Amino acid sequence: MMEASISNLGVFSYGVAAVCWLLLFLLLLTSWRGRLQGGLIVTAVMISMLWALRAAHYASAGASGPDWWYQLLEVSRGVMWLVFLVQLLEPSLRDSGSGRWLRWVWPALVGYGVLLVGVEQSTRLSLPFDPPADAATLGHIGLAIGGLALIEQLFRNTRPHRRWATKFLYLGLGLIFAYDFFLYADALLFKRLDPAVWEARGLVSAMAVPLIAVAASRNPEWSLDVFVSRRMVLHSAAIFGAGIYLLAMAGMGYYIRAYGGNWGTTLQLAFVAGAGVLLFVLLFSGQLRAKARVILSKHFFNYKYDYREEWLSFTHTLSSGEPNEPLRERAIRAAAEIVHSNGGLLWTRREPGDFSLAATWNLNEPSVRSEPGDSPLISFMEEQQWVIELDQCEQDPELYGDLVLPEWLRELHRAWLVIPLLHGEELKGFLVLAESRAQQQLNWEDRDLLKTAGRQVASYVALLETTEALWESRQFEAFHRLSAYVVHDLKNIAAQLALVVSNAARHKANPVFVEDAFSTVANATEKMNRLLAQLRKETRIGGSVQPVALAAAVCQAIAARAARRPTPTPHIAPDDEPWVRVDQERLIAVLEHLIQNAQEATHAEGVIEVSVYSENQMAVAAIRDNGCGMDAKFIRERLFKPFTTTKGNAGMGIGVYESREFAQAAGGSLTVVSQPGQGSTFFLRLPWLENPGTADDGSEANEWNHAVESS
Incomplete structure (x- = not known):
């Protein structure tokens, strides 16, 4: 202990420290929820407070000898802070595999503290051994080194993004140790405690208190929620600022009086009076108080909301709801639940820029359902991007500048807030929320959260509108594709009828021609009826799937195209009878189209061969010609693209595309091999099916034989 008496400065120093520790102890104690880390820091702060009180009492008594209570509290304070730091380090020790040593740390620290107290009280306790003269001092140095070492380990093992929450704890305790x-x-070194250094120790300890308080408020896992009344802090800050202001003004007044000559006293009085008036004006300025309140709330207090919970609840409402709940109403409800509103309206931008009512939720629709894009309300939200509180706008209109509320909004008696929906920097729409279930005043935090939620709702609405536009586009695409298929089939039917009409003048007296004409008209009528039936069933493929002899279908397609030169020639092996399971009419139509394309690409004296064979469990129909052929770029980029044709107005550009779609839907494929000037070969591959004629009465086989013979 000190060999010289302690002055009253020590009483003031440790008294300030005791008050600071007491305030922190009360704050932590009232918010402690029973968790271990919170209990440890509360205990450490309490012991630090008792230690500062005993040190102030020790200084006031002017004692020069040892004080048993002071020594016990000083050792306990150091040990308790070390225990708290070890508990903070425990997760890192556990992850590194050193956790098994953790259970020995607390007993070791307690034993170290007991031994140090025993050494301090060796003269009183009459120990059987005589400790070295500097043993107690070395013991205290050991506690300080241990604390600094633990702080260094904690800082090293704290992830960079978490140091924001703990750096003030390290700084405060690091200052103490x-x-x-x-x-x-x-x-x-000097074999005694320096009185001046010891007296300043209380003030140094007091400096660490606010740092530890900030760290406690930033660590909710310590089960601490440090709270001080915002009104109290605002008034305290005002008084503190006023004091600093008056001191500064007094200093300026003294300077004027000292160096102002004959006018010094007059100028000093005038200056002090003017400074007092200015201070009075500032203290009673509502705008200044509002700004100060926002600054204090943002930088010195915990947030009003648990943003994790708020955002999870918000996104859950957006992404899930009642099965029949419209999505836009769900968006209104998600934003309304943040401020406990029970209704709202959603307005979105429509072409050519006006805003229209898109959805309502528990709020009556206004008399007007459209808001011009250049109205004062829209212009204000686009420029300021503020959340508009309607009551505040009515009571204090100068806060909102030149904003003029539309009449329909004034007529909504329950309307409370207008929230802009910003998508990027564009105003996508706005929400009108009904009054809250409980009367409440919005602060900066409410407004920031509502603006953020408004941006999310804007993205949600934009995505919803894009999805609806895409769905509508797909509907039109499907309709256009179906129309193209219908026109393509009608074009083929019209070509058949046109051929009959063109030959009627020359051959109308020929009975064979008349019979063929009636057959053609009957075939065209059958195709038209089939087409209408397919349209009624809203399907193009798989309408009548059945086993089909591929060779028979090829022979029927060749017969249908035999009137056009060059005439296709079938190549069918009699011992190879591949069957497929498809819609027979669609198969014949596809084969006809492929043969027609070969005829159009080949000179009248050319060759077209249609082969049928089996290959690797696939039935193959190969249509070969020696026409103009195609290059690789055309095949890759244009051949199988819908609505792409080389026939000008004579073609729709969907025949090959439709043929490939048919093959793929049946589980097969349509490929082509071609070279310019050497012709092309199309390979239609379909899953092979065993000849069902071997298991029944052979009617299908007879039909196939008849088709081959007639071709």
Whole structure:
């Protein structure tokens, strides 16, 4: 202990420290929820408070000898902070595999503290051994070094993004342990505690209190929610600022009086009076108080909302709801639940820029359902991007500048807030929310959260509108594709009828021609009826799937195209009878189209061969010609693209595309091999099916034989 008496400065120093620790203790105690880390820090702060009180009492008594209570509290304070730091380090020790040593750390620290107290009280306790003279000082240095080492390990093992929450704890406790090390190292060197260094120790301890308080408020896992009344802090800050202001003005007044000559006293009085008036104006300025309240709330207090919970609830409402709940109403409800509103309206931008009512939720529709894009309300939200509180706008209109509310909004008696929906920097729409279930005043945090939610709702609405536009586009695409298929089939039917009409003048007296004409008309009528039936069933493929002899279908397609030159020639092996399971009419139509394309690409004296065979469990129909052929780029980029044709107005450009779609839907494929000037070969491959004629009465086989013979 000190060999010289302590002055009253020590009483003031440790008294300030005791008050600071007491305030922090009360704050932590009222918010402690029973968790271990919170209990440890509360205990450490309480012991620090008792230690500061005992040190102030020790200084006031002017004692020069040892004080048992002070020594016990000082050792307990150091040990308790070390225990708290070890508990913070525990997760890192557990992850590194050193956790098994953790259970020995607390007993070791307690034993170290008991031993140090025993050494401090060796003269009183009459120990059987006589400890070294500097043993107690070295013991205190050991506690300080241990604290600094633990702080260094904690800082090293704290992830960079988490250091924001704990750096003030490290700084505060580091200040305490570093000063203790300096105090006892100096005592070890000079064989006594320096009174001035010891007296300043109380103020140094008081400096660490706000740092520890900030760290506690930033660590909810300590089960601490430090709270001080915003009104109290605002008034305290005002008084503190006023004091600093008056001191500064007094200094300026003294300077004027000292160097103002004959006018010094007059100028000093005038200056002080003017400074007092200015201070009075500032203290009663509502705008200044509002700004100060926002600054204090943002930088010195915990947030009003648990943003994790708020955002999870918000996104859950957006992404899920009642099965029949419209999506836009769900968006209104998600934003309304943040401020406990029970209704709202959603307005979205429509072409050519006006805003229209898109959805309502528990709020009556206004008399007007459209808001011009150049109205004062829209212009204000686009420029300021503010959340408009309607009551505040009515009571204090100067806050909102030149904003003029539309009449329909004034007529909504329950309307409370107008929230802009910003998508990027574009105003996508706005929400009108009904009054809250409980009367409440919005602060900066409410407004920031509502603006953020408004941006999310804007993205949600934009995505919803894009999805609806895409769905509508797909509907039109399907309709156009179906129309193209119908026109393509009608074009083929019209070509058949046109051929009959063109030959009627020359052959109308020929009975064979008349019979063929009636057959053609009957075939065209059958195709038209089939087409209408397919349209009624809203399907193009798989309308009548059945086993089909591929060779028979090829022969029917060749017969249908035999009137056009060059005439296709079938190549069918009699011992190879591949069958497929498809819609027979669609198969014949596809084969006809492929043969027609070959005829159009080949000179009248050319060759077209249609082969049928089996290959690797696939039935193959190969249509070969020696026409103009195609290059690789055309095949890759244009051949199978819908609505792409080389026939000008004579073609629709969907025949090959439709043929490939048919093959793929049946589980097969349509490929082509071609070279310019050497012709092309199309390969239609369909899943092979065993000849069903071997298991029944052979009617299908007879039909196939008849088709081959007639071709």
